[in-house]
């Protein structure tokens with residue numbers, strides 16, 4: 001049932017999914033502010049936040065009224081302002097503008113009322129509330145962001161649609177193209193789509209915003225009804241979304257709260273590896289809320305040979321962390337051989353190449369490389385080509401990874 005708000009009525013009761021989603025949004029914003037403001041000499045930080053499917057602003061949770069996504073955004077801007085200035089000599093000006101959009105007038109009326117009750121000023125300068133369909137006003141919002149931030153264009157879009165087809169993928173593509181520093185968090189009811197897939201004119205029409213051809217729909221149906229099942233569909237859908245949106249990086253994990261059987265895809269799409277790394281770190285910190293089918297290393301989501309009858313569930317627990325480290329040690333040398341056999345590859349380029357294939361954080365990849373260097377499987381060179389110590393504790397993004405001259409086969413010594 002979609003949530004309903006009315007300015008004269010109490011807000012709707014929150015669901016477990018929404019709680020998990022809002023917690024991750026809050027933590028992501030916190031991590032984003034912190035990660036981008038490590039430079040103590042920065043004087044100003046500009047960010048635009050867009051909640052394209054904003055809802056009415058609050059939910060009921062038992063006897064409590066809790067914040068919906070627009071309030072979470074505003075609260076985290078305020079918290080960042082206070083936190084980031086705590087230890088600074090030179091003050092940091094946190095300059096954020098929030099756009100809250102909802103197609104239902106009763107929802108935006110409820111939201112306006114909620115904001116005013118909490119002393120927010122809806123002045124169109126820092127807070128804009130728009131009663132319109134997101135797709136109708138996205139171009140205006142992008143223009144406004146570019147005017148306010150001609151250089152950085154830093155923005156986070158939350159597109160918390162109900163279902164799977166309200167957000168046109170081409171539209172997400174336009175956002176990432178026009179604002180290369182933007183990130184999009186898109187919720188997607190992949191399970192519902194999977195259950196409903198059929199080659200009927202009605203379904204074909206309903207998935208039109210996903211730019212799916214009839215052949216693609218047929219492929220998904222065959223996967224659903226064949227051996228691969230949901231894991232294969234997830235893989236195909238994920239590739240499709242990334243292709244259609246032009247996102248360079250994504251994190252394709254599902255929210256599945258303990259109390260609920262329904263899983264909701266929480267896709268984070270961006271063109272920056274750091275953004276992706278911040279989100280993956282959060283998944284590890286909130287283990288057992290996020291999951292996907294497949295191992296955590298480079299075979300994530302069945303990247304290589306998928307074994308449809310045995311697809312492990314990966315949910316960022318301690319056990320998975322240990323397995324992941326072991327798997328990475330096994331598979332990294334082979335993967336590296338493909339990338340660095342001709343000449344050493346920079347750590348940054350390696351992260352770019354591997355990010356979408358694994359549930360590992362960059363720190364996990366670095367740890368694997370350092371272990372392999374200690375075991376003499378690989379060599380770490382600095383940017384100028386000089387060899388770095390095998391006892392190295394930290395990698396630099398500009399370091400380069402190569403193979404020792406004597407190595408015959410990648411991962412050879414580990415296989416013995």
Ligand SMILES: C[S@@+](CC[C@H](N)C(=O)[O-])C[C@H]1O[C@@H](n2cnc3c(N)ncnc32)[C@H](O)[C@@H]1O
Pocket residue numbers: 003018022052053054055056057058067068069070101102103104107132133134135160161162166
């Ligand atoms: C899941 S609710 C949003 C909940 C909110 N993000 C939160 O967590 O507090 C989805 C909202 O999207 C709105 N909506 C549906 N289609 C829309 C569209 N095309 N453009 C803008 N809003 C839309 C609905 O009216 C509804 O309020």
